[in-house]
Amino acid sequence: MTPLLLDGKVASAALLDFLKPMVETLDPKLVVIQVGDDPASSSYIKQKVKSCEKVSMRSDHIHMPEDTTIDTLMQKIDELNNDADVTGFFVQLPLPDQLRGHEPEIIKAISPMKDVDGFGAYNLGKMFLSKEFEHLPPATPSGIIRLLEHFDIEIAGKHAVVIGRSNTVGKPVAIMLLNRNATVTVCHSKTSNLADIVRQADIIIAAVGQPKMITADMVKDGAVVVDVGIHRTDEGLCGDTDFDALLSKVSAISPVPGGVGPMTVASLIRNCVTAKERQMALR
Numbered sequence: 675m676t677p678l679l680l681d682g683k684v685a686s687a688a689l690l691d692f693l694k695p696m697v698e699t700l701d702p703k704l705v706v707i708q709v710g711d712d713p714a715s716s717s718y719i720k721q722k723v724k725s726c727e728k729v730s731m732r733s734d735h736i737h738m739p740e741d742t743t744i745d746t747l748m749q750k751i752d753e754l755n756n757d758a759d760v761t762g763f764f765v766q767l768p769l770p771d772q773l774r775g776h777e778p779e780i781i782k783a784i785s786p787m788k789d790v791d792g793f794g795a796y797n798l799g800k801m802f803l804s805k806e807f808e809h810l811p812p813a814t815p816s817g818i819i820r821l822l823e824h825f826d827i828e829i830a831g832k833h834a835v836v837i838g839r840s841n842t843v844g845k846p847v848a849i850m851l852l853n854r855n856a857t858v859t860v861c862h863s864k865t866s867n868l869a870d871i872v873r874q875a876d877i878i879i880a881a882v883g884q885p886k887m888i889t890a891d892m893v894k895d896g897a898v899v900v901d902v903g904i905h906r907t908d909e910g911l912c913g914d915t916d917f918d919a920l921l922s923k924v925s926a927i928s929p930v931p932g933g934v935g936p937m938t939v940a941s942l943i944r945n946c947v948t949a950k951e952r953q954m955a956l957r
C-alpha cells in the first residue's frame with residue numbers, strides 16, 4: 675500500500691491560513707538577527723521572511739557582520755527587548771566561532787516574552803509542565819506535532835522513538851510527545867542496540883543529522899516516520915532516513931524537503947501571534 679505522505683507544504687498552508695486573520699488583527703512583528711554569512715542560515719531566513727509575507731506579517735532581517743563581538747550582539751538584543759513594536763526575535767544559529775561559546779548567554783538574554791524560538795529556559799520549562807503550558811514551544815518540535823495532528827496520526831498510547839537529543843529538537847519533541855501521552859524513548863549517539871529500539875517504534879522522529887541513517891531494516895511495518903534532517907548530497911537533498919527504501923514499509927512518512935521545514939516556519943509565525951496576544955493582555 676502507498677504510504678500517506680506527511681506533506682508539510684499542505685499542513686503549513688493550513689496553519690498559515692488559520693493564522694492570517696489573527697496576524698491581520700494583532701499586527702505582530704518578527705525580527706531575525708543573522709551574524710555572518712552562513713549560506714544555510716541565509717536560505718532558512720529567506721524562507722522565514724517569505725512565510726511572513728504570505729500572511730502579511732511584518733518582519734525585519736538584521737544582518738550583522740561576521741566579526742560582530744558579543745558586546746555588540748548583546749546591545750542589539752537589549753534594544754529589541756525594549757522595543758515595544760517588536761513582538762518576537764531570535765538569533766539564527768549557528769553563530770561564527772567567536773560567539774559560539776556564548777550561545778547560552780545569548781539565549782538567556784532574550785526576553786521570555788519575545789523568545790519566539792522557544793529556546794530559553796523559561797519557555798522550555800513551561801513546556802515541561804504539560805501541554806496546556808506550552809506557551810512558546812520550540813518551532814521545529816511544535817511543527818512536528820502539528821504535522822502529525824494535521825494528518826490525524828494518533829499519538830496517545832503509541833511508542834515514539836526519537837533519534838537525536840539536541841536541545842532544539844530531540845529533547846523538546848520527546849517532552850511534547852510525552853505531554854500527548856505517547857510512550858517515548860530517546861536514542862542518541864551512545865545508544866546501544868539502536869536498530870532494535872527503532873524497530874519497536876510506532877512513530878519514529880529522526881533528528882540525527884546524518885544522511886539516510888535510518889534504513890528500511892530498522893523500521894517495523896506500518897510505522898509513521900517524521901524526518902527532521904536535511905542534507906545536500908551529490909544526488910540532491912535528502913533527510914536522515916532512506917526515504918525511497920522506507921516507502922514499502924511505513925504507513926506514513928514526511929518528505930525532505932517539504933516535510934518538517936515548512937512546519938517549523940509556520941510554527942514560528944504561530945509563536946509570534948501567541949506572543950503578541952500575551953503582550954497585549956499584559957499591557
Ligand code: GUN
Nearest residue numbers: 764765766767768791813
Ligand atoms: N538554525 C536552524 N534552525 C534554527 C531555529 O529554529 N532557530 C534558530 N535560532 N537558529 C536555527
